[in-house]
Amino acid sequence: QQQVKQSPQSLIVQKGGISIINCAYENTAFDYFPWYQQFPGKGPALLIAIRPDVSEKKEGRFTISFNKSAKQFSLHIMDSQPGDSATYFCAASTAGNQFYFGTGTSLTVIP
Amino acid sequence: GAGVSQSPSNKVTEKGKDVELRCDPISGHTALYWYRQSLGQGLEFLIYFQGNSAPDKSGLPSDRFSAERTGGSVSTLTIQRTQQEDSAVYLCASSLGRILRTQYFGPGTRLLVL
Numbered sequence: 001q002q003q004v005k006q007s008p009q010s011l012i013v014q015k016g017g018i019s020i021i022n023c024a025y026e027n028t029a030f031d032y033f034p035w036y037q038q039f040p041g042k043g044p045a046l047l048i049a050i051r052p053d054v055s056e057k058k059e060g061r062f063t064i065s066f067n068k069s070a071k072q073f074s075l076h077i078m079d080s081q082p083g084d085s086a087t088y089f090c091a092a093s094t095a096g097n098q099f100y101f102g103t104g105t106s107l108t109v110i111p
Numbered sequence: 112g113a114g115v116s117q118s119p120s121n122k123v124t125e126k127g128k129d130v131e132l133r134c135d136p137i138s139g140h141t142a143l144y145w146y147r148q149s150l151g152q153g154l155e156f157l158i159y160f161q162g163n164s165a166p167d168k169s170g171l172p173s174d175r176f177s178a179e180r181t182g183g184s185v186s187t188l189t190i191q192r193t194q195q196e197d198s199a200v201y202l203c204a205s206s207l208g209r210i211l212r213t214q215y216f217g218p219g220t221r222l223l224v225l
Contacts (some may be wrong), residue, residue: 006153032212043115043202043216044154089153093212097142097161103153 003027004092006102013109019077021105023090026071030092030100035064035075038087038104047088048075080109113137115217117203123223124193132188132220136205144214145178145188146202154202160186161208193224 005024013019023033032051036044050057050064050073057064063076077084090102116135124130136143145157156170160180171177175193180186190197200221204214 034213036216041218043204043218045216046213049213091154097206097208097212098159098167099144099156099212099214101146101154101156 002103003100004090004102006090006105008105009103010106011108013080013107015080015082015109015111017080017109019075019080019084019107019109021075021088021090021107022072023074023092023102024070024072025092025100027092027094027100028071029094031095032093033064033066033073034091034093035062036089036091036101038089044089077107080107082109082111085109115203115205115215117201117217117220119220120218121221121223123225125225126195127192129189129191130193130222132190132201132222134186134188134203134205134217136184136186136203137215138184139207140205140215141183141208142206143180143186144204144206145186146204147172148200148202148219150199157188157201190222193222195224198222198224 034049035047037047038044048059048062061078066073087104089104093099118133141162143160146154158178159167175191178188200219202219204216206214
């Protein structure tokens with residue numbers, strides 16, 4: 001059973017556009033929600049993370065929106081650039097430090 | 112400072128052989144994770160070490176898989192009697208533990224079982 005459901009599987013966005021990736025979860029024990037970016041041949045790298053006591057977190061062009069009641073969180077990439085083309089993973093973690101990852105979204109930003 | 116390193120970067124083996132994959136975490140990181148990533152798939156949790164506590168082995172897919180962490184640092188993931196379905200990228204990550212959960216991933220070991 002997939003603990004964290006991620007959509008869409010793939011996304012194509014024009015340069016300068018907004019990329020939006022969504023994740024949903026059921027386990028209310030999750031208390032840490034990171035997003036990772038992975039380039040081909042590399043390991044995932046932390047992009048931005050949020051805790052459930054905050055509804056939004058912004059770092060540069062990247063924003064996490066968190067809806068605790070709906071058990072959903074999303075990543076918004078503003079002014080998307082070709083260099084943002086990568087696979088993005090959402091994840092959720094418990095206080096026991098167990099991590100559950102979404103299935104990933106392949107983002108392509110067209111120049 | 113050095114990040115998480117993994118070796119070998121690539122491994123080709125024949126079905127039925129045993130393989131050992133190594134992970135060197137960031138110095139001082141008490142938590143260490145192993146994940147498996149199949150082509151185009153997400154990260155599948157395998158095993159988690161936290162300090163001197165007993166490891167969480169709940170993600171290991173079969174008894175052919177085992178892992179150890181010596182001296183709270185280097186970890187080795189062993190796959191015995193490899194099968195073709197074991198072909199994947201094996202990723203290691205480390206973190207400071209429960210307080211700071213940011214995981215730092217290594218580049219992975221690409222395993223191909225022929």
